[in-house]
Amino acid sequence: MKNILWRYVCSVIFILGGLCSSVYAQSPQNRPPVCHRWADESDAGRITDLLEMARQGNAQAQFNLATCYAVARKFHLAAPWYRKAAELGMVEAQYNVGVSFEEGKGVARDLQQAVFWYRKAAEQGFPNAQYNLAECYDQGKGIAQDAKQAVSWYRKAAEQGDAAASFALGVSYYEGKGVARNVDQAKIWFGKAGELASHAPF
Structure with a gap:
């Protein structure tokens, strides 16, 4: 059984490596074009307008x-x-x-x-935040370590299609950490993580 699960893990772990780190979120709206030409003097007016709106x-x-x-x-x-x-x-x-x-x-x-x-x-309901909060509980970063809370937040993010959270939930099930050990559930979540990671944009 360990070898079967290891194949699931190997199929996603390198892909997930790039998805697990904390990165800034973008707005649902497109990033304003001025960001791409920050030093372009032709955008000076747009920068001023954006700053004024922000100040308001x-x-x-x-x-x-x-x-x-x-x-x-x-x-x-x-x-x-x-x-x-x-x-x-x-x-x-x-x-x-x-x-x-x-x-x-x-x-x-x-x-x-x-x-x-x-x-x-x-x-x-923001899945990136749910994952990061789960990780804080999982590792005891900035808050008392609590495996059950970690699993709860990993699950919320995983159910929204977060690949890293799906993988972490699989690990929780496999190790019986914060949840009753269930190898079948671990395989399901590892599989979902692999599928989600394979379709992630890079």
Whole structure:
């Protein structure tokens, strides 16, 4: 049985390696074209308009401005704008604030704050945040380790088609960590993870 499961694991583990790290989320809307030509003087007016809208409290503009700064790797400028959009309830921004705190991008690294913002986004149903929150519970990052909570959040993300969460849920079932050991369920979730990972865009 171990050899059978190992084939499932090997089929996805290298693909999933690129999917498990925390990365900034993009807005459901396309990233504004100005982000692709940040230093182009012809876009100066559009940058000014975006900044003005952000200052007026437009969450989408705040998120887009933060994304432009993040694309330019100016994380110290991106972080406060993501925070403003997050405080207005924008789920992608809440997740990105969590990433900022977890990785120390533009802010001092603070795992407890990362958990706080991941939870806000996770409770709104954002699968990336659900996975990252599960991982925090799984590893005891910024919060007391709790395998059952980890499984609960892995499952929520997996049921939305998150490949990394599906794989992690399979591992939980195989190891009996936070859930009763069930090799058949482990095989099902490893299989789903492999299928999802094989169709993931790169």
